[in-house]
Amino acid sequence: MNEVSKDPKKANNGKADKPKVSRRKFLIGSAAVAGGVAFGAYFILRTPANPLLRDLGPGEAAITPFVKITETGITFIVPRADVGQGILSTQAHLIAEELDIDPGTVTLDPGQPHPIYVNAKIASNSLPFQPLDEGFVPRTVRDLMETVARVSGAQFTGGSSSVADLHEKLRHAGAAARETLKTAAAGRYGIPAASLATENGEVVFPDGRRIAYTELAADAALVEPVTDVELRPPERWRKLGTVFQRIDIVAKSTGAQRYGIDIELPDMLYAAVRANPGRGVSFDRYDDSVAREIRGVHVVVEVTDGLAVVADNTWRAFRAAAALDVDWQTPDYPASSEEMWRVLEDAHREDNIDSRLRDDGDVDEALDGADVVSAEYRAPFLAHAALEPLNATVLVEPDHVTVWTATQVPTAIRDAAAEMTGVGKENVTLHVLPAGGSFGRRLDHDYVVQAIEVAMSVPGTPVKTTWSREADMAHDFPRPFHMARARGAVSGGRVVACDIDTISPSLSASWFGRVFIVPPGPDTLIVWGAYDQPYAIPHYRVTGYKAPEVVPIGSWRSPGACSNSFFHEAFLSELIAAAGVDPLEERLRLISDPTSRRVLEAVGEMCSWNGPDIGAGRGRGIAFAHSHHVPVAEVVDVTVTDRGLRIDDVWIAADCGTVFDPVNAEAQLTGAAIWGLGHAMNCELTYENYAPLQTNYHAFQGMRLYQTPRFHTKLLEQAPAVAGLGEPATAPAAPALADAIFAATGQRLREMPFNRFVDFA
């Protein structure tokens, strides 16, 4: 941390106030560059005031909301949470590329929650338009949704949106800081700024002399920041796009990395939670006499959904929580998976139609009298089960609340802490810590709310509330269960009709309702990954049906697409088989979007595609998805062994526009595919007595190392827009695997997890 002391003697020095004024002017000026002024809504779209200015001391410069320079060091504000996907390092490298500095020499600070760091992309990405549609209406409405995100101050990390949202802002911040430092140096020595260069954290003079950025901090604070900067074209990048070392890699390889769960504070207490295994209701009565007798137990606290125990270490808190004797209230949703599936099936009714965002040709006429192919598909509830169980540490003081946790929604936490304790939002300090995974779970902040409740019972003492793995599994907001009924027809060796009804509870209503506000209009997540695919099937319809919520649900790595892509591609594969044509060639025939075609062609070349038949006892499958703004094609090879099916090789081709960090990009592609494959193979949450039966990793495994195939990946950079890679490769993994299993065994798998029907080695 580069906190520079706020010396009261210097605070009244007139110099200190002046730059603050000019900084604000700059920020408003730069809004036209970063935000784009539209609809005359200038007051909404202008960039909010730079939050770094509030705490700035004299002689310190916060040239943009992302870069702070003092005499003792440089800090980058990297507002998107790193939940394991490497975005911390990527954000730092984006700024550093333009600022000409080694990001390893800079302090990285996630910053405090602030509207300036809103994620506008995520809001506009959830709209009911084809992602490839750049027509006037979609563009305008996308802009509007970005505006809504700014107004509601939704600062969050998700939807693979970080790179798309930030890559220009951060490079612009680096360039603005660089040019302002040059102006400051030019002013001090009376030479033109154009004659100066920058390198390695220093301004370089024509005669070779150098001066460190930090030495220029005081001067930079006094000059008008330079905002009219051009970003360097990719040909001039020195580090971006090349193989470079992830900033946190040494810490994560040596054990030095600290996560939320590792926080240790003086006089800290430790808490565990015992919540109703059913959702949305609490207890009728409890007896804590045994629990309170356990050594080290301080207090038993009533919290949302249940009880918590505060003790002198985590283990004792766990044991005491387990020793509570509680009678739980009964939730008001169906008790078992069987009943829940019936609710979903029953929701397939005309009056539950939520959207029909794809309706090409005349499906009804095309299917009338045709030899109709039909099938039903299912995807189960799934837990996130990040390896670090959820936890948060909170200190409640009379006029201040401090929170230490890993989160993707910092503004929601700040607001909740202020509301619960009655302190002003400005008196909430949030330390966003590295996460041991998330996969969408940390888009909810229920665990932080609970930790605040616990800490409020012991004011003045910091308390770390840690969920046991069992609590983490029981109190997840799982991926919704989802089903589809599909009908289609082929003619003359071509797919001519495809009609998909996809049925699920509304994730948008459930999640947005908990964390922000329920957005108006249809829930595109019910149909995402199905309605928005670039196929030109002559008669092509996708209808979304909104089912009752049943249990509260959450975003899970590639929401919507993780289920719909399976339904869509698996059914397309059935149609292509009925047409008797090659799965790759037929997909290429049906797709005209050049970016999508290129990834299909690339994956075909990589695996020397020659059809699904690759020899006796083996099979090759293919699937394509346009997921989270990235076209991805995957090919999977499997072999039937005497111990079950083995996945041998997986080929992935994707196009994310620009690859800033190729090493991390490859890790995201393979990680997302392993996520998709592993859960399709063996994971589900099944409910009995209102709660999931799967309580720990023995019953919820995902892929293990011995099952991991060889990966072959290729990233293209020809897509028109930049997109993130945390999620896209998940979507086509399950259907490609199902397709390979069909090629090897002749068995169609229409329901996940596949190990209900076949064995895996």
Next chain:
Amino acid sequence: MPLLWVLRDELGIKEPKYGCGIAQCGACTVHVGGSPVRSCQLPVGSVWSDVKTLSGLGAGGALHPLQTAWIEHQVAQCGYCQSGQIMQAADLLARNPNPSDADIDAAMSANLCRCGAYPRIRAAIKAAAASMRGGE
């Protein structure tokens, strides 16, 4: 009380992680008397020999070849499982300087990585094995 919680909450040694508490993930793996142990399962009273965690793995303050390979291959994503992974891999290489794919699968498959860093875990173990053999 299990060794894991004594290390983490009483001694402030945070490299071994809590992931499952029931010997299903390997995040808590440490060495006791040179052998890999799931510290969430071992009562502290039953610890029979010296305990070693990741930061003590390298000889004389240097990085262990596995740590170097983990850095070079940029294995970690969230990194939460990696302390356990490296401790487990160190035991494999101590017993078997030239592990085959099947040996690696057998030794490492009880260590869960929810991020799916498995391909690089494999590659890094092979690289570390090669460098350790070269250095002998």
